Amino acid sequence: MPYEALTEFVGATAKEFGIPGAAVGVWMDGREVYACHGVTSIDNPLPVDKDTLFQLGSATKTFTAVALMRLVADGRVELDAPVRRYVPELVLADERTADEITVLNLLNHTSGLGWNIIVDTGDGDDALASFVAKLAELEMIGEPGARASYSQAAYNLLGRVLENVTGLTYEQAIASLLLEPLGLSNSFFGSADVMTLRFAVGHNADEEGNLAVAKEWRLTRGNNPGGGLASSVADVLAWARFQLGDGLTANGEQLLPAVLLHRMREQTAPLRGSNLGDGFGICWFLREVDGVRTIEHGGSANGQFVELLIVPERNFAVVAMSNAGPDGIAFNRSAVRWALEHYLGVVDKDPEPLPYDEARAREVVGAFENDAMTLTVAIDGAALTIAATIKPEIRAAADFEMPADYEPAALGLLPGDGDEFIVTAGGLRGQRGFFSRDASGAIAAIDLGGRIFNQVPTASA
Template identity: 35%
Template sequence: MKADIDHWTRRLAALAAESEVPGASLAFLADGHVHTCATGVLNTATGAPVRTDSLFQIGSVTKVWTATQLMLLVERGLVTLETRVADVLPGFRVADEEASARITLRHLLTHTSGIDGDLFLDTGRGDDCVERYVAACADLAQTFPAGDSHSYCNSGFVIAGRVIERLTGTVWDRALREQICEPLGLRHTWTLPEDVLRFGAAMGHVEGGAVASAWGLPRSVGPAGLICATAADVVSFARAHLTPGALLADPAALREAQVDVPNPYDGGRQWGIGWSLDTWDGHQVVSHTGDTIGQHAALWMLPGTGTAVAVLTNGGRSAEFQHRLIGELLAALHTVTVPEPVAPPARPVAVDVRPYTGVYERAGSRIHVTDHDGRLRMRSEPTGILVGLAPTRTLDLTAVDATTFVGRDEDDSMWNAVVFERRASGVSYLHHSGRATPKVG
């Protein structure tokens, strides 16, 4: 059963149907070979079938590719992780003057810059779009001082992409091809729509199974989330991270823990250089996920076993689907048990919720937390460019312990964890979806 692709094709189709996933592509590296299968449709409006050579948006998994690009430049001696961004990008600044001077490449690649980093700004399709985006970061506030904590930061990776442009003398898209795609022979990995459309391309599906109103993200946020690829290409990229010298001389350096994550239930418990890190059943797990408009990608590596798995989907209850699939696959390949996601405790936990009520806000999101008869309710509203693209969500929260709560959508089996942090300074944070959102009212 380990490499029985007919079996996994059947399981992929069955699990996708149960989780209402329109289409999915799976690739996994086992016993030195890449195995692939696919199921469903690329677009429910057209019925075009998913094939193993179909391209999906991998979203924020792109960040590992950008981190790899920058680490290739570190290995060449052009910069170090302690190089300040301002030393590579003269004039670089965010709203906080001290942060502008202090932020290093390590801060960017570990999500510890403190930059309020969900600026989804369209600066056009020109080759200067990343440069123009970084200039617009001058208005971004700090959620915390640089290096003080961890908060997932899209803007930080666009800034890293601009550093790559300055060091390579070419645009990020072209540098990506020259540094990674061409050396690894990845012929189904692209960033621009006119390239993607030469292949079968997935369309995202949103709430209710409707086809998304927009296909992709602006080119300006490319280094943070614009890659489209086949599952096989994603696994081939991961394979290079399991093989010293295939791309990086020391890819293991990227999976050394750099910072603990305040909400360890969102993904990994720690963060490395571009990678999320965790331990499952005694095995180190190195991973990244990515969401775009109705599409979701997940990449896992177990370095101790030489295994890598990529699952790409275009809608439905994707987190549920991917959790069940990776659980079955790792159990069959290595008898590894994947931990169950966080869930409400068997016995209710009594917590005074009043200190957590209020308004929390960061770029792209405003969160209202209210007390309803001793229970918290969280309403998240998209702001800025995300209005109309991301839904407003309301979650009724159940306490797990004094600072951790969980909630889920009515039709979802997966719980979302919310962790509240109160500091001696009086500053309060809500940690959800990897982001630290400060309390503003």
């Protein structure tokens, strides 16, 4: 394995993207290798090593999903059962939908729930219960099972399933069901645990483009099931090794039946026009890259990013972590692609966009929104651009610092008649999506990052 080459690549690429600190781990041929670069913080720098804690963001969802599968294995939860069997207190804007959503709908993002509610329900043990009590305020984007649309709220609701079924808090349930038996001793939810160890802080660019420490280090406790775990590259690589096995712990305990662990890699819902994958398994994004099948999940917090990719058929895994936005995403993707190519000979390339076509461009311009963000597609000279902004009312209502917006960046339409596109510059570079049309053929919505954003009606509409 080219250890020195990985170290050189990580160092050079982190400098290219302006990343203060990064950690990359690779598992192949029964061996692990790590390359770490830079510092935990530009204000209070410590060297990043393989045990440095980073925020996992949405990669936490993989832990929530496997914990649920442990309850399935024990007969305590059924995938096709309505969620209300386990969370009878659930109230949604559409009561009929509340009766129909299943546990599997939550796990594979087909629940019809919108992305999330931006609310801080405190740090008490009732944080998740209080979050679920507010779900009646969340918009519905479709019927359960009709289509996939990535939902943070769905996984926070799954956390409440874990609490009600086990009688533990979500964090206690994850510790007892997964972290402790797998020996993941460097993975934590609580700030009090993290602050005694070496941990990375996020960084975002200020108005002058200079990096500054992101002051809000962690998400709210009510968001823990969808994005609250802090862990090290070594622990996440150990987590990946468990996914590559047959459900056994290091000491031979059958933590999860192999049939259920491997079932999580089987497609349960299709995804279209997404760089994240071709479909969802149970939580995992499924993708084919240069002829090999991968399972993947990424995550982002405030100025921190992680990417985990696993190739089961080649007993291979790679983890990349970085602590600056928005280019941490690009760094992680570059590191994962480098590892795929240099260790497996697998080349992951972005599709080439079509030349600019003004007639097609004018069809797709407009503003699109979900419950928290707005995407704006516009024409800038002879190019399409896309910007992603958090809604002003969401920023105003939040009592914590939120990540910076994504400034307008080039967007290119892709070949074919599916209205698919790729972002070719900026912090969203490499992100793919597609436009949806209504019955009349007019553009009605946009999908990006596995999430749907509906078009905002114009004043004349």
